Amino acid sequence: MLMDNPCFVLWENEDLSRRIIHRMQRGEHIDAFLPAEFRFLEEEGPAWEEFFRFLGYRLVRTTIGEETFSYLVSQTGHMQPGRLGRGATFLGLFLSWHFLNQGIDGIEKVGAAEIHEHLLSTFDFNLLLTIFNPRGKHSRKKEESERQQRFLRDWMRTSLNELARYRFIEIKPSPRADWGTVQLYRLPALQRFLEVGRDLIQQDRDFSGKVDPEAEPEDGFARRIQRLWGSLEVPEDEDGQAPGHEDDEDAEDA
Amino acid sequence: MKPASNHDHHYLEELRMMLSRFPAGLQLTQADLAFTGWLFYREEEIGQNALSNREMISLLGRATRELGVQEDAAQPAAALERLLRFRIVRSVASGYEGSYALTRLGRSLAKGLLSEVNFTGDDLCTQINSAYAGMRAVLGEDSPDKLHDWLRYVFQRTVQESIDYKLRGIEEALQSQEQRIKEYGSSGETGQFETHLEAVRVSRKLLEELLDSVQEGSSYFPLIEELYRCRETHLGNTDLLHALDRSLDFLEGLKRRVEVMLAHLVAFIRSCVKYQGFVGAFSLRDRLSAVQLDLVRHALQREVRLPILNSSRPVRLSLEWNKDTAVQAVRIDASHLAALAEFIPEAVKSRGAQWRERFLSQARSEWDQRPDRDLVVWTRELIEHCDLELSEAMTGLWFLVQDMPEWKPDVSVKPGPGWRRLMPGTLVKNVTLFSDHTRPEANHAHG
Numbered sequence: 088m089l090m091d092n093p094c095f096v097l098w099e100n101e102d103l104s105r106r107i108i109h110r111m112q113r114g115e116h117i118d119a120f121l122p123a124e125f126r127f128l129e130e131e132g133p134a135w136e137e138f139f140r141f142l143g144y145r146l147v148r149t150t151i152g153e154e155t156f157s158y159l160v161s162q163t164g165h166m167q168p169g170r171l172g173r174g175a176t177f178l179g180l181f182l183s184w185h186f187l188n189q190g191i192d193g194i195e196k197v198g199a200a201e202i203h204e205h206l207l208s209t210f211d212f213n214l215l216l217t218i219f220n221p222r223g224k225h226s227r228k229k230e231e232s233e234r235q236q237r238f239l240r241d242w243m244r245t246s247l248n249e250l251a252r253y254r255f256i257e258i259k260p261s262p263r264a265d266w267g268t269v270q271l272y273r274l275p276a277l278q279r280f281l282e283v284g285r286d287l288i289q290q291d292r293d294f295s296g297k298v299d300p301e302a303e304p305e306d307g308f309a310r311r312i313q314r315l316w317g318s319l320e321v322p323e324d325e326d327g328q329a330p331g332h333e334d335d336e337d338a339e340d341a
Numbered sequence: 342m343k344p345a346s347n348h349d350h351h352y353l354e355e356l357r358m359m360l361s362r363f364p365a366g367l368q369l370t371q372a373d374l375a376f377t378g379w380l381f382y383r384e385e386e387i388g389q390n391a392l393s394n395r396e397m398i399s400l401l402g403r404a405t406r407e408l409g410v411q412e413d414a415a416q417p418a419a420a421l422e423r424l425l426r427f428r429i430v431r432s433v434a435s436g437y438e439g440s441y442a443l444t445r446l447g448r449s450l451a452k453g454l455l456s457e458v459n460f461t462g463d464d465l466c467t468q469i470n471s472a473y474a475g476m477r478a479v480l481g482e483d484s485p486d487k488l489h490d491w492l493r494y495v496f497q498r499t500v501q502e503s504i505d506y507k508l509r510g511i512e513e514a515l516q517s518q519e520q521r522i523k524e525y526g527s528s529g530e531t532g533q534f535e536t537h538l539e540a541v542r543v544s545r546k547l548l549e550e551l552l553d554s555v556q557e558g559s560s561y562f563p564l565i566e567e568l569y570r571c572r573e574t575h576l577g578n579t580d581l582l583h584a585l586d587r588s589l590d591f592l593e594g595l596k597r598r599v600e601v602m603l604a605h606l607v608a609f610i611r612s613c614v615k616y617q618g619f620v621g622a623f624s625l626r627d628r629l630s631a632v633q634l635d636l637v638r639h640a641l642q643r644e645v646r647l648p649i650l651n652s653s654r655p656v657r658l659s660l661e662w663n664k665d666t667a668v669q670a671v672r673i674d675a676s677h678l679a680a681l682a683e684f685i686p687e688a689v690k691s692r693g694a695q696w697r698e699r700f701l702s703q704a705r706s707e708w709d710q711r712p713d714r715d716l717v718v719w720t721r722e723l724i725e726h727c728d729l730e731l732s733e734a735m736t737g738l739w740f741l742v743q744d745m746p747e748w749k750p751d752v753s754v755k756p757g758p759g760w761r762r763l764m765p766g767t768l769v770k771n772v773t774l775f776s777d778h779t780r781p782e783a784n785h786a787h788g
Contacts, residue, residue, distance in 0.1 A: 112650065158650070160650070173644055177641070180636055180645075181637050184633040187626065189616075194616050211641075281629065284632040287632050308636055
């Protein structure tokens with residue numbers, strides 16, 4: 088069946104195709120910094136879409152700004168939906184905000200140490216600990232000791248590595264380099280963390296911006312995050328809203 | 342080295358005169374220089390070399406406005422006063438009351454300045470071309486001394502200086518453009534940003550033209566080749582060699598400089614475009630930034646996690662060797678190899694048995710005599726007849742079944758009670774399998 092399809096094109100360069108498939112199934116975002124993969128995806132877009140649909144994914148191609156990148160979304164219930172860690176998500180949001188505010192200077196990169204300092208000086212230390220601590224809720228109020236700071240830094244590093252694994256950012260010179268020398272390079276996919284904000288603004292404009300500025304934002308965020316990023320903040324008593332929900336609906340339609 | 346004292350004396354005299362004429366030096370401001378240039382052009386344009394006081398004042402006023410010179414330095418009357426004091430402008434007694442003209446000093450000053458500052462008049466390509474032409478002319482005279490002089494006093498001074506000025510002018514222009522764009526970039530309006538982006542694009546075009554002038558088709562490479570050739574022919578002449586080397590260095594440096602500028606500019610333009618793409622329209626940026634910060638705060642309080650594909654990683658083979666066994670050299674022994682060459686695997690045992698032919702011919706002849714037999718009884722008889730163990734009975738039966746299609750007369754099977762058809766051509770009798778000594782009794786027959 089595949090042989091009759093336009094997908095057959097994808098077998099002309101097996102090695103490259105395999106690389107694309109494995110990268111994408113690993114959840115990586117493919118952008119122009121992977122030139123060969125990127126070009127293949129761009130040139131044979133429909134064939135790839137078809138192919139991934141056959142495998143049960145949706146190939147998402149985004150061109151926010153002038154930067155194109157692609158990633159996969161699972162469309163069948165066969166696979167447990169994956170989630171970025173809480174710390175990594177938070178860092179992603181923060182980094183995208185940081186780059187948003189940069190002038191043209193240094194738009195591409197920022198020192199990890201700089202981000203670390205910035206976070207520490209902006210947010211409450213204990214909240215940061217809660218976010219980055221892999222064991223989550225159990226942390227009691229900690230004093231901002233040097234030891235704790237070191238913990239926080241190491242956890243941040245783990246989160247950064249997680250971001251880098253999915254190609255949201257690139258870590259140079261290497262993930263294990265000395266903390267002072269680590270530079271974080273923005274990759275196009277980091278724009279995904281702006282999705283919610285963009286959506287909010289878009290909506291506001293559509294409704295002529297007459298939104299109650301006091302009460303809305305919190306609620307708005309929760310709703311939009313829920314809608315855009317799947318059901319992320321499910322209170323424990325609402326099991327009906329479990330991650331597989333969307334897929335069930337699709338099945339009923341079919 | 343002592344220059345001729347006569348000559349020396351002449352210079353000294355002139356310089357002394359100059360000192361006495363300008364006891365306070367020429368304290369000209371930026372605006373004064375601009376006015377001088379303005380007057381010079383004006384004079385060239387209308388060919389009239391005297392202006393009345395009123396004309397002069399209005400002219401300077403216009404210059405102030407159009408050039409955007411700083412206000413306080415440019416009160417026309419005061420400016421005129423200064424120009425007069427430094428003898429850039431003199432009053433002309435020609436019937437009119439208070440009429441003014443540029444002095445010789447003013448004119449030559451303006452001329453000199455403008456030709457220095459003039460970046461676009463002669464482009465780089467022309468300058469290199471003329472340098473090349475000059476060099477050819479000097480080479481035509483075939484005199485190393487003249488070549489040396491030309492290199493030192495013409496090429497390394499006039500030509501080099503004008504090219505330097507030109508490059509520096511472009512560099513500065515680009516820098517100021519960038520500066521302005523960065524200012525707008527961090528707090529600006531979309532429209533203005535666009536204008537400046539456009540300006541940078543224009544600069545890039547200019548720079549590309551410059552690059553063209555040091556690429557194929559210009560005299561740049563012929564000039565370098567010529568210099569190298571001279572270098573080889575005059576290896577003995579140290580002074581000339583030195584001059585040639587310096588000229589070559591300069592030309593190489595020029596090319597590098599242009600390339601660096603171009604690369605820098607391209608990168609900058611790219612980052613501008615990217616930045617705009619990343620941020621989107623500028624009017625939205627502040628809003629988006631605020632929203633995003635709120636979102637970050639929100640994520641601080643509640644669990645937010647971006648959905649990604651659950652990493653179904655492809656299987657990865659990881660070999661974690663124990664350190665001791667990690668690197669064991671593999672040695673190939675010649676004798677082992679020889680042994681390997683002689684190794685022939687044992688033949689696979691065939692179903693054939695030595696008694697096969699004997700057994701089958703007996704069976705065939707018996708069938709010929711009486712083609713109507715009970716298979717089980719007959720098989721036993723045959724086994725006994727051939728002096729075989731009873732354990733060979735299955736093999737014997739198998740041989741019989743294989744051989745039957747050849748027999749004459751044809752064999753046909755009459756199934757007894759309890760036989761069933763397993764598949765076409767195969768009959769099976771139902772048996773129960775036990776663990777102890779119960780041999781399953783199943784017979785096959787081709788129908």
